[in-house]
Each structure stands twice: as structure tokens, then as C-alpha cells.
Amino acid sequence: MAFFVNKVVIVTGASSGIGAATAVRFAQEGANVALVGRNQERLSKVAEDCAKFGRNPLVIKADVSKDDEARSIVAKTVEVFGKLDILVNNAGIFKHDNIQNPDFMEIFDSIMATNMRAVAFLTNLAAPYLIESKGNIVNVSSISGRYIGNPYKISYKTSKAALNHFTRCIALELAPHGVRVNSVSPGPVDTEIFNTPGLLINLASLKDATALGRVGESEEIADLIIFIASDKAKSITGSDYVSDNGLILK
Numbered sequence: 001m002a003f004f005v006n007k008v009v010i011v012t013g014a015s016s017g018i019g020a021a022t023a024v025r026f027a028q029e030g031a032n033v034a035l036v037g038r039n040q041e042r043l044s045k046v047a048e049d050c051a052k053f054g055r056n057p058l059v060i061k062a063d064v065s066k067d068d069e070a071r072s073i074v075a076k077t078v079e080v081f082g083k084l085d086i087l088v089n090n091a092g093i094f095k096h097d098n099i100q101n102p103d104f105m106e107i108f109d110s111i112m113a114t115n116m117r118a119v120a121f122l123t124n125l126a127a128p129y130l131i132e133s134k135g136n137i138v139n140v141s142s143i144s145g146r147y148i149g150n151p152y153k154i155s156y157k158t159s160k161a162a163l164n165h166f167t168r169c170i171a172l173e174l175a176p177h178g179v180r181v182n183s184v185s186p187g188p189v190d191t192e193i194f195n196t197p198g199l200l201i202n203l204a205s206l207k208d209a210t211a212l213g214r215v216g217e218s219e220e221i222a223d224l225i226i227f228i229a230s231d232k233a234k235s236i237t238g239s240d241y242v243s244d245n246g247l248i249l250k
């Protein structure tokens with residue numbers, strides 16, 4: 001059964017990891033998907049995986065943190081597919097920092113620009129189309145938005161906490177228009193994000209830190225996003241779904 005036939009979905013950060021898996025799942029469910037990222041080669045590979053399910057996705061090479069490129073994401077999607085039903089704000093970056101870093105503000109600005117400001121602007125641009133389609137938004141947050149754990153990665157944790165509150169604010173504003181807004185908060189998931197230089201953490205140690213003794217896979221988070229974006233979740237808005245193998249229990 002295909003749940004998203006004729007639905008139009010934007011997935012940011014679709015060139016890798018959670019976003020790539022989510023884009024493929026939406027394609028499998030019959031959606032027309034706009035794949036957004038900066039790496040053309042990786043986007044093309046994900047587009048091939050989506051096309052196997054019979055629908056050609058739209059590839060949009062864009063940096064979500066640049067306003068002109070953000071505008072082009074929504075404009076091109078609506079131009080090609082005629083509407084917008086679902087916005088998945090997934091693009092994100094993860095860096096090591098603490099407040100005593102000499103370059104703290106540089107890291108803070110770059111993380112906030114991608115993980116929070118870009119989400120705000122894309123939501124602002126997409127809102128009229130989502131109101132028209134009575135669609136929904138899924139923001140990809142993190143357990144870092146609700147759990148501190150160690151005194152590092154201040155900017156990343158702050159960006160995700162802000163994203164959680166933003167999600168709830170927009171959920172309340174758009175509810176009277178029939179638009180739902182939710183977030184998912186993964187714990188550690190095995191993706192390229194852990195290859196970011198200078199992180200000082202690795203997946204093996206994170207696996208040991210979880211209650212279930214494992215890290216997640218992108219496909220698990222994609223399935224959660226698919227559920228929240230579907231009509232099966234029609235009563236759900238302003239919620240944040242944790243999928244962390246029990247990390248925050250410890």
C-alpha cells in the first residue's frame with residue numbers, strides 16, 4: 001500500500017544518512033520527492049534509488065543556509081510538482097565546541113545558520129503552500145535538544161533545543177489551518193555525520209552508552225518520519241518523538 005501517492009515532499013539533507021533513507025521511503029510510498037543537498041554526486045545516487053520506485057525525484061543542489069538558495073528550493077518544487085504537502089527539515093551539521101573555544105562564535109553561527117535559521121526560513125517560505133494542501137512539517141531534531149550529557153557541542157545542543165521550541169510554536173500557529181508540525185529526536189545513528197573532523201566521539205562508545213547497547217540506522221528514523229507525516233498521525237502535532245535506544249535513560 002502506497003501512502004503518499006501524488007503527495008509532494010521536500011527532504012533537505014537528502015544526499016546522505018537519515019535524509020537519503022527518508023527520501024527513498026517517501027518515493028517507495030508513491031511521493032514526488034524534491035531532494036535537497038550540496039553534494040550533486042550523492043544526490044544523483046539517491047535520485048537513482050528513488051527512481052527505482054517509478055517516480056523521478058527533483059534534485060535541487062542548494063545550501064539551505066543561503067537565503068536565495070532556500071527560496072529556490074520551495075519555488076522549484078512548486079514549479080515542477082505544482083504544490084507542496086510535506087516539508088522534512090533534516091539538513092544539519094554537528095561540530096565539537098565549548099564556550100571557551102577562541103572560535104566559539106564562528107562555530108555557533110555556522111551551526112545555527114544550518115540547523116535553526118534555515119529551518120525557520122524554509123518554514124516561512126513553505127507555509128502558504130502547506131496551508132493550501134493542509135500538509136505537515138517534520139523537523140529532524142536530536143536528543144541533544146533535551147539532554148546535555150557532557151560540556152561540549154554547546155552550539156549543536158542549543159540549535160536542537162531551539163528547533164524543538166520552534167516546532168511547538170509553529171504547530172500552534174498553523175493548527176487552525178489544518179497543518180501539523182512535529183519533530184523526531186534520534187539518538188546516535190550510524191551516518192556520515194560521525195566523520196565530521198574533530199568530533200572527539202565515536203559510534204562505538206555511543207553504542208555502549210545506550211540502554212539497548214546499539215546505535216540506530218537511518219532507515220529506522222525514516223520509518224518514524226513516514227509515520228508522523230502520514231494521515232495515521234492525524235492527531236499528532238507539536239510532538240517530539242525520541243528514537244535513541246534508551247540513551248537518555250542512563
Ligand code: NDP
Pocket residue numbers: 012013014015016017018019036037038039040042062063064065090091092093094114140141142143185186187188189190191192193194
Ligand atoms: P549526514 O551527515 O549523513 O547528513 C547530513 C545531510 O545534511 C547531508 O545530506 C548534507 O548534504 C546535508 N546538509 C548539511 N548542511 C547543509 C546545507 N547547508 N545545505 C544543504 N544540505 C546540508 O548526517 P545525518 O543523516 O546523521 O543527519 C541528518 C539530521 O539528523 C541532522 O539534522 C542531524 O543533526 C540529525 N541527527 C543525527 C544523528 C546521528 O546520530 N546521525 C542523531 C540526532 C540527530 P550535503 O553535504 O550534500 O550538503
